[in-house]
Amino acid sequence: MSSISDTGPWPPCPQDFNLTAHVLAASDRAPDKIALAVVKPTGAQRWSYDRLRSAILGSATGLLQSGLVPGDRLLMRVGNSVEFPVAYLAAIAVGIVPIPTSSQLTEPEVQVLVDMTDPTAILHDGQTACPASVLVIRTDQMSEWYGLSPAPYAFGDPNRLAYIIFTSGTSGKPRAVCHAHRAIWARGMMMDGWYGLTRSDRLMHAGAFNWTYTLGTGLLDPWTKGATALIPAQGVEHAQIPLLLKRHEATIFAAAPGVYRNILKSGSLDLPKLRHGLSAGEKLPASIRDTWHAATGTRVHEAFGMSECSTFISAAPGSPDLPPESLGWPQQGRRIAIMGDQGPVPIGTPGIIAVHRDDPGLMLGYLNQPEETAARYQGDWFLTGDMGEMTENKDILYHGRADDMMNAGGFRVSPLEVEAALLAHPDIHEVGVTDIDIKADTRVIAAYYVSDRPLDPTALESFATERLARYKQPRLYTRVASLPRNANNKLLRRALPDHPPL
Incomplete structure (x- = not known):
């Protein structure tokens, strides 16, 4: 049986x-309902749906x-403020195309994006780095x-361009999606x-x-549903989030895995209204998932996606328990395949996770890059660049980025498997692994870890020996202050060897 999942068509867009x-x-429907609360320990700024629309x-x-x-x-050079989603939706309302950018970018990096998109x-918020090469508002x-x-909405063809976002893709160079x-x-x-919203x-x-991730999951989707969005104010620390979750009676919590990890360090968690959590951005380690469940009695449901198609594989409230390496199932309305060189591979065979070109959430293409866009397709399938495996139950096991896969003595090794094993160590807070050259024609697996104190390499080797086959075990261990990540907080494994050690 081929690794194809077709859950049926989604209703067509008007x-x-x-x-x-x-x-x-x-x-x-509910103009006086609170659409948004920007929360902090000392209070909250609240926006009704009517105020938000105005x-x-x-x-x-x-x-x-x-x-x-x-x-x-x-082009949007706006930091962590309400003006960001307001301006984003305002532009789209009247047919102007917003281009969100990370507030962390430097002026030369922003200029590259300006040259690419010709805004x-x-x-500009007056604080983020910003070149003065075009009109500034x-x-x-x-x-x-x-x-x-209020401006009237500009209605039209649902397939017309609405917004542009950036992704680094597999090349490390920004692409305008x-x-x-x-x-x-x-x-x-x-x-x-995914949400059960x-x-x-x-x-x-x-x-x-x-x-x-915040814009979609934290704001646009709750507003589309008519729910209430809660966003911690700028400056709120992760240790303060449990207080805010309880005080503002949050029923769903969404964050990247690292945030869950930091919150779990803050002590006991009393969250009586919380139904479940959501995680995306990178693979959720089983240790975090299990510790969160033990501490709160709630589950964290994971999702997989990308800038080109948002999230399309996920677990959800009420779904069966999954093994740690599983991402969940293709959502209702999705058509997903696991692809090899000759097309969809048999069930149980690793390959590239792919989305059918008719998926309504799939991008229009990369701006001014028709060849690069075409290169991402294999027939009717858009190749994500991530390795996966479809089981008999149609859930998807994750094997990491295709370009992150390691070669150890001729064996293909997923960094996720090695990282998951090492994260079980009680003194390791974060870890990233990759393979590196140590001499001509010789590559070994190297682990880069974050901990409160240096750890004995011999003890780490013994720890790995108990949990990993010999060819999967790191040969080198390096302590670092933090792991290199991109603007979307995704781990940059290929940048690990150049990251400064402690």
Whole structure:
């Protein structure tokens, strides 16, 4: 049997469609309900659905009055503030194409993105690094825009360009990923297939406003459903999040694995309203999942996706227990395959995880890169670049990035398997592994770990010997202050050898 999962078609997106209008439809049903609370230990800033809609559509008018027109591109240099999602949705409402960027980028890095996308203007908060090569619109004007007359939505073909985001891809170079308005419609597949989200939920996301994981899972999806989004204010530490979860009666919590790890260090967790957690961004270690369940009595449901298609494989409330290496199942409406050189591989055979080209959440393509876009397809399948394996139960076992796979004495080894084994060590907080050259034609596995104190290499070797086959065991151990990660907090394994040791 071939490794193909077809869960049936998702209802088609309406032909006259606008992403922002779809997100804000709940504001008509419950205008006085709290859509957003920005929370901190000393209080909260609350936005009703009516206030949120007024701010977004008033800002849309402000953008038009600033000289922008539908089809223009607006590069966003906005930090962790409410202005980020407001401006993002305001632009899309009137057909302006927002281009979110990480606030951590330096000015030369931003200039590269400017050269790639040729924006008409840059929306700037006055704090993030920003070149002055094009028209700059300041976010400090936005509070005045909130009171302007609401702009009408620009409806149209759901396949037209809505926004552009960046991904480093497998090459390490940024790529501009173009998404259509229909991308928000496709996110409906996550509502039951990952979140278990209802209108009565209060979903807290631990990330910053300007992180795409927060933007989608933490804001747009709860607003689409008519739920309440809770976002920790800038400066809130991970150790303070349990207090905020309890005080604001969060029912769902979303974060990257590292946040769960840090919260678990903060002590006992009393979260009576929490139903479950969500994890994405990188593989969730089994040790964190199990420790969280023991501490809170709630499960963490994991999802797998990418910038080009958001998340499309996941576990969900009510789904059976899965082995640690499993990502979950293709969501209802998805068509997923595990691909080899000749097409879908047999069940139980590793290959590249692929998404069918008709998936409504799949990108339009890479901006101005038709050859690079075409190269990601094998027939009707978009190749993710991640290795996986489909079981008889149709869940997907994860084997890591194809370019992260290691070669140890002729054996192909997944770094995730080695990392999971080492994370069981009580003194290792984080670990990343990769293979390195030690001499001509000789590569060995090297482990880079974060701990409070240096650990004896001989003891680490003994620990690994008990848990890993000889060819999977690291030959070198290096203590580091932190692991190298990209702007989306994903581990950069190929950068580990150049990371400074302690």
